Amino acid sequence: MSPNALIPSHRKPRRSASSRALRAGVTGGFLTLAVTGATVPANAAEKPVSETQEMPTITAALATSAAKSADTAQQVAFSYERQALQDATEAKADKAAGKAKAAADKKAKAEAEAKKAADEARRAKEAAQARASRSDARSTLSDVSGGSSSSSSSSSSSSSSSATGSAATLVSFLKAQLGKAYVMGSNGPASYDCSGLTQAAFSQIGIDLPRVSQSQSTAGTQVGLGNLQVGDILYWGSAGSAYHVAVYVGNGNFIGAQNPSTGIVERPLNYDMPTGAVRVL
Incomplete structure (x- = not known):
């Protein structure tokens, strides 16, 4: 007997070549791959081993979800x-x-x-019209205020001295107010403003004038400054928008409530030439 007869061999038994088969199929909505292999050892036959792997497939629900995602992206x-x-x-x-x-x-x-x-x-x-009017009136009234024409002066004196009736009453009232104070908005008896004085004066003879200068400047008939009579209302500014009024009292003079500094005074026309005049008597 050989000395090596009882020593077990450490070599692994030889394996025969493997045989594998690949099967594919669809089961329950999944793609199924089956791999089958058989290995036969050298000294004994072995049972074949079957290996199966399942992979997910694209289902109808997955396709619908993808379509909805695409629609959403398009809408955005x-x-x-x-x-x-x-x-x-x-x-x-x-x-x-x-x-x-x-x-x-x-x-x-x-x-x-x-x-x-x-x-x-x-x-x-x-x-310009006001200046022209004043210039014409100044040259025309120079005789009335004691200028070059004695006949005009005589005429003015006679118109003042011959004032009778309503005109005389009007002038008498105005002269009685000389020296009183000028107070804006006042209509007497201790003080007046310009239109308040004329309204109070004409009320003495039964004539009811408007309260303010603008209205008094159109209360009667417009007359030229070269044809004034006692009792005519003089105004400064445009007719209908006058800012001051007084009363012509003859002899080339007027009486009016001038301003807070002077109060009620009598002045010649050339002291402050008016723009126009209206006649209410």
Whole structure:
């Protein structure tokens, strides 16, 4: 017997070549792969071993979910696009509105400037007419106030001295008020303003005058400053917008409540030439 006969061999038994088969199929909605292999050892037959792996497949639910995700993404993109278009439209409208407002402001400014220029031209024309009227009246009334024409002076003196009836009563009342104070808004008896004095004077003879200068300057018939009579109301400023009134008392003089400094005084016409006159007697 050989000495090596009882020593077990450490070599592994040889394995025969493996044989594997691949099967594929769909079971319960899953893709099924089956791999079958058989290994036969050298000294004995072994049972075949079967190996199976399942992999998920694309189901109808998964496809529907993917489609919904795509629709959602498309809707979001459409929403962004619509918002961008709306923003662009609003920006364009704001720009157009800004231009329109600027044009309107420019037009309004031009109209205001035109109106201002027209008003200034109107005032300048009225002032020129007033100066011309005063100049004419000054040259005409120079004789009445003791100027070059003795006949005019005599006529003025006679008109004053011959004042009778209502005119004489009017002048008498006015002279009695000389020296009293001028107080804005006052109508006597201790103080007056200019229109308050004329209203109070004419009320003595039964004539009811309006309270303010503007209305008194149009209360009667307009007369020229070269044709004044005792009792005519003198006014300064334009008829209907006069700022001061007094009463002509003859001899080229008037009586009026002038201002807070002088009070009620009698002055010659050339002291402050009036603009016009109205006759109510």
